[in-house]
Amino acid sequence: MIKYIRKMFKNGWEYFWRQGFLSFATALVIFIATILGTALYFFQGGVMYLTQELKDKIDISVTFKEEVARDSILSIREELVNLPEVKNVEYISSEEAYDSFVKAHEGDKYLEALELISVNPFLPSLRIQTKQPSQYKQISEYLKQDQFKDLVDEVNDYKRGVMIERLSSLTNSVSLAGILVTLFLSLIAVVVTFNTLRLSIYSQKEEIGIMRLVGAKNSFIRGPFLVQGMLCGVFAAALSFFLFLIIPFAFNEQLQTLFLGFDCLLFFKNNFFWVFILNLVIGIGLGLISSYFAVRKYLKD
Amino acid sequence: MIEFKNVTKEYPPNLVKEKKTALKNISFEIKDGEFVTLCGRSGAGKTTILKLISCEEKPTSGLVMFDDTNTADVKKSDAYLIRQKIGFIFQDYKLLPYKTVYENVAYALEAFDFNESLVKDEVMQVLELVGLENKVDHFPKELSGGEQQRVSIARALIHRPKIILADEPTGNLDPYNARDIIKILLKINESGSTVILSTHSKDTVNFLEKRVITLEDGRIIRDEENGVFSL
Numbered sequence: 001m002i003k004y005i006r007k008m009f010k011n012g013w014e015y016f017w018r019q020g021f022l023s024f025a026t027a028l029v030i031f032i033a034t035i036l037g038t039a040l041y042f043f044q045g046g047v048m049y050l051t052q053e054l055k056d057k058i059d060i061s062v063t064f065k066e067e068v069a070r071d072s073i074l075s076i077r078e079e080l081v082n083l084p085e086v087k088n089v090e091y092i093s094s095e096e097a098y099d100s101f102v103k104a105h106e107g108d109k110y111l112e113a114l115e116l117i118s119v120n121p122f123l124p125s126l127r128i129q130t131k132q133p134s135q136y137k138q139i140s141e142y143l144k145q146d147q148f149k150d151l152v153d154e155v156n157d158y159k160r161g162v163m164i165e166r167l168s169s170l171t172n173s174v175s176l177a178g179i180l181v182t183l184f185l186s187l188i189a190v191v192v193t194f195n196t197l198r199l200s201i202y203s204q205k206e207e208i209g210i211m212r213l214v215g216a217k218n219s220f221i222r223g224p225f226l227v228q229g230m231l232c233g234v235f236a237a238a239l240s241f242f243l244f245l246i247i248p249f250a251f252n253e254q255l256q257t258l259f260l261g262f263d264c265l266l267f268f269k270n271n272f273f274w275v276f277i278l279n280l281v282i283g284i285g286l287g288l289i290s291s292y293f294a295v296r297k298y299l300k301d
Numbered sequence: 302m303i304e305f306k307n308v309t310k311e312y313p314p315n316l317v318k319e320k321k322t323a324l325k326n327i328s329f330e331i332k333d334g335e336f337v338t339l340c341g342r343s344g345a346g347k348t349t350i351l352k353l354i355s356c357e358e359k360p361t362s363g364l365v366m367f368d369d370t371n372t373a374d375v376k377k378s379d380a381y382l383i384r385q386k387i388g389f390i391f392q393d394y395k396l397l398p399y400k401t402v403y404e405n406v407a408y409a410l411e412a413f414d415f416n417e418s419l420v421k422d423e424v425m426q427v428l429e430l431v432g433l434e435n436k437v438d439h440f441p442k443e444l445s446g447g448e449q450q451r452v453s454i455a456r457a458l459i460h461r462p463k464i465i466l467a468d469e470p471t472g473n474l475d476p477y478n479a480r481d482i483i484k485i486l487l488k489i490n491e492s493g494s495t496v497i498l499s500t501h502s503k504d505t506v507n508f509l510e511k512r513v514i515t516l517e518d519g520r521i522i523r524d525e526e527n528g529v530f531s532l
Contacts, residue, residue, distance in 0.1 A: 216412035
């Protein structure tokens with residue numbers, strides 16, 4: 001068996017190497033398919049990042065009446081933190097709110113107006129983040145209950161949750177459309193790869209006939225063609241991996257601006273292993289399967 | 302032993318060709334160790350006989366026996382078992398273009414799962430026999446027609462087949478190379494292999510002075526020991 005596999009690889013390498021141009025052309029077509037597959041993976045990563053970013057930017061702000069004591073607010077915070085829907089609750093005192101305003105509006109006319117009234121108009125508040133955008137409504141209604149009526153000045157407002165939900169659903173739709181387009185392009189790449197390999201093996205139809213006449217078993221003939229297809233796939237995967245390695249390193253800033261802050265380089269570093277495996281699986285898989293079906297035709301006759 | 306019993310071979314019509322009857326009810330026997338020349342015009346049915354022996358085609362009716370095997374019963378996936386007993390020589394050499402002389406010859410042994418440590422010696426021995434020991438690393442396109450045909454013969458001989466099928470092996474060669482090839486075939490026959498040679502060369506047939514089966518329009522019109530070319 002080992003002897004057979006060694007011969008298969010030796011002959012497959014010979015076909016791959018000696019038919020240089022044909023192998024290169026085939027590998028190039030598989031390369032397009034691997035690029036599309038890997039781009040789809042990056043695209044998914046980007047969409048997840050954007051959705052998360054949107055979710056993190058939205059919260060409910062509950063402002064409390066001026067006379068409400070800090071301890072009362074903190075006990076409400078405790079209650080909220082224990083709710084299953086709540087991800088995070090941040091207490092902002094009126095002083096912190098004032099400082100934050102000053103920092104954000106340094107040097108503009110709003111700050112001048114604030115200095116003129118010489119009192120702190122900001123009320124203490126809780127900033128609440130839920131696990132899902134759809135849960136903002138529930139939290140908002142919870143805080144509008146009678147038990148909080150005397151304490152809460154304003155709940156600001158679950159409509160932001162609705163907005164993020166809409167944005168989120170829009171992002172999901174865009175993501176789905178992107179996946180469908182990429183899948184469609186990938187399908188085209190698969191068909192083109194299959195046909196390229198079929199043509200490449202068609203050009204060796206006569207040689208397959210000779211091998212059969214010389215007394216070679218079908219498996220002995222098929223093996224090297226599978227290895228040849230696999231090597232084309234490995235070559236394509238290596239090219240594609242190299243491309244996805246170079247581009248984020250060289251153009252990460254530009255890509256970050258283009259993809260609304262999505263850090264391609266960080267994504268690549270965090271998913272280095274999976275990007276590598278994905279490229280190999282697509283490349284080798286396409287090369288092997290296409291070769292198998294292409295050569296099968298001539299072994300059946 | 303090879304036996305044809307009332308064999309008819311028809312090729313069904315297709316878009317470009319009408320139905321063709323290549324062999325019409327022919328019968329003959331070839332004993333082990335014989336040298337038989339199949340002689341006839343193009344389209345007489347010579348190549349079809351060789352294809353029926355090697356299981357490339359199956360008869361429409363009748364019986365083709367190879368040793369004790371009815372070739373019609375051999376599955377396509379098992380045809381290699383019959384072909385491993387045969388050495389093929391073709392007019393157009395049919396060498397593998399991306400393999401060197403050595404690799405072309407060794408391929409036939411590798412396909413038979415031959416003991417690897419002996420492959421090199423066996424290949425070199427047979428290449429010496431056909432006078433190509435100095436061209437082992439050449440690719441077919443770097444060789445002359447005569448040299449390519451000698452590689453084809455070396456490949457046919459390497460596994461010491463019971464039978465050699467030579468389909469117009471001298472068709473593309475000049476008279477000097479053609480004579481050399483025929484001499485090699487005679488030598489192979491003397492070593493015990495059966496040789497079936499298909500040709501339409503008068504010189505070759507008359508030079509051999511062996512059994513000649515003459516075909517015309519799919520029928521055997523003459524089968525003579527020490528026959529001569531007469532069409």
